[in-house]
Amino acid sequence: MRPFYITKGRCGYYRIRLVDMASGLIVCDRSSRTSDRKAAERLAWEWVRDGISPVTKKSSDKKSLDTKPSRAVSAPVENSVPLGGLSESEELALLKLLAKKHGFSLGSESSVLPVAENVTVADKKTAEIGERDFALEKITDADLPLSLSCKKFDAGIFNGVKVSDFITDFWTEEKSPYYEQQKAHRKDINGTHCQNMRDMVKRYWIPFFGNSTVDSLTTEILNKFFIYLAADKGLKSSTVNKVLNSAAVPFKFYCKNHKISSNPMDGIERFGCDKTERGILTREEVERLFSFEWENKKKQLANMLAAFTGMRAGEVSALRYCDIYDDRIYVNHNWSVVDGEKDPKRHEVRWVVCPPEICSALKALAKKNPSFSNDCFVFFSRQKKGCVPVLPEAWVRGLDEALEQIGISSEARKARHIDFHSWRHFFATEISERVQMGTAQKLLGHKDASTTAIYASHESEEHMAAVQNVMAEFRKNIRILPFQLVA
Structure with missing residues (x-):
């Protein structure tokens, strides 16, 4: 049993x-008349050893600082100390360590201190807070069970900075030194990716951490956060990652x-990829999908x-008129x-x-652009007189609407994981069955940009001719609406 409690006043x-x-x-x-806890604790031990020192009143004091009337208080028992969501076994282990350090025993009746009749709820709460503060301050990681220990983190210049601001600023061009370093090394920064990272803060970091600061993070807390996203929120592994x-x-x-000084993310494991x-x-x-005229011909x-x-x-979306040839397209923009x-x-x-x-x-579609030129967009938007293209999301919506018309509902589409990018997999499946894998990879753009120089050679022209024959045969196998109606 401790001979005193220390709590912070208003x-x-x-x-x-x-x-x-x-x-x-x-x-x-x-009152100890000090805001330094260490000094207050030293003073308390002096009072225990030498007796209570007399109080000198100041003329400006309106209230006496004499000792208040004695009050009885019950000591915290095994399951009454709120230690941040610890399990009962962990709390018991912590209390046993306290008992060992300070020479008291945990009786079966949980009567570390006698309970007086005039104990108030406020007294109990004050005593519990004092005992909890003492326990958390005195017990070190070496004394705690492995499940209770955590990696300390010094945030350095980011001490006191909110977690949400720390991550958001890093992924914001105007505030991030990361942008400057990447540009200095002639590396591109994907703005869409950075926007997605900022969105993660709004969706997941802020609801969980609120106004918590960077220096309050530990490896244990971060690991619990990511497990919470996967287990409780039910997010996919790719999203959690x-x-x-x-x-x-x-x-x-x-x-x-x-x-x-250190990285609290060290030791955090990535989640396994979804299957x-x-x-x-x-x-x-596909034949049914293209056998009727859609409401929007561009889509x-x-x-x-x-x-x-x-x-x-x-x-x-980024396709331009100058990129279109009679039987091929030069893909050089996104x-x-x-x-x-x-x-x-x-x-x-x-x-x-x-x-x-x-x-x-x-x-034919490009020639309808109000700003038609050799460099104009094919899939032009009416905004700014056709100087900007239709956004890629429009093609996704158009596909969803057409699938509904052939009997593939939104629920079925999601269950089958079909979206606009599925066309790329459809094409890859069809073409890889008919040409060499190397040729298919070139068509799909799975090589570095330097490989496109090969198409200038005679051998590459032969490859292109072979692919044209394959595509012509492939095209005949799927009967679709005549293209002149779409244009």
Whole structure:
């Protein structure tokens, strides 16, 4: 049993409550007149050893600082100490350590201190807080069970900074030194990716951590957070890993640049990849999908283009008139909502074989652009007189609407994991059955940008001719609406 309790008062000074070891009654409740807990604790031990020092009143004091009347208080028992969500076995282990350190025993009756009749709820709460503070301050990681220990973290210059602000600022160009370093090393920053990372903060970090600061984080708390997202929120492993990356990259960057002393993300394991494969439509479903005229002809033509070339949604949106030839398309641009026009994924510019009738329909559509020129967008938006393209999300909506019309509901589409990117998998499946794998990889852009130089050689022209023959045969196997109606 402790001979005193120390709690912090409203004015910031610590109060000392001395306890009679025989009766368990509080015999002194006095301010230590210091905001330093260590100093207040030293003073309390002096009072226990030498007796209570006299109080000198100041003329400005309105209230007497004499000792308050004695009050009885019950000591905290095994299951009454609220230690941050610990299990009963962990609390018991902690109490046993306290008992061992301070020479008291935990009786079966839980009567460490006698309970007086005039105990109030406020007294009990005060005593429990004092005992909890003492326990957490005195017990070190070496004394605790392994499940209770955690890795301490010094946030350095980020002490006191909110977790949400720390991550958001890192993924914001105007505030992040990471942007400057990447640009200095001539590495591109994907604005869409950074926007996604900032969205992770709003969706998951803020609801869980609120106004918690960076220096309050521990490896244990972070690990519980990610497990909570997977187990309680039911997020996919890929989504949890994105949330994990949103913090792992900043901590690693600042630790590497000596802005923080250690990385609390060290030891956090990534979650296993989901075993979900992208679904694709069957040939019969593709034929049904393109056998009628869609309400929006641009969306239909965009989906046809993706189905027969494997182009990505952003690459379709960024297509320009000058990129279209009689039987092929030069894919050298991509479009995203955040970044606007940029290079294709991993800078993989490439040629793709395209059925001649689709190329003709694309050229006809481009000529309807109010700002028609050799460099104008094919899938132009009415905004800014056609100087910007239709956003990639439009092609996704168009596909969903058309699938509904052929009897594939939204629920079925989600269950089969079918989206606009499924066209790329559909094309890859069909073309890989008919040409060599190396040729298929070139068409899909799975090589570095330097491989596109090969298409200038005579051998590559022969490959292109072979692919054209294969695509012509493939095109005949799927009966679709005549393209002139779409244009």
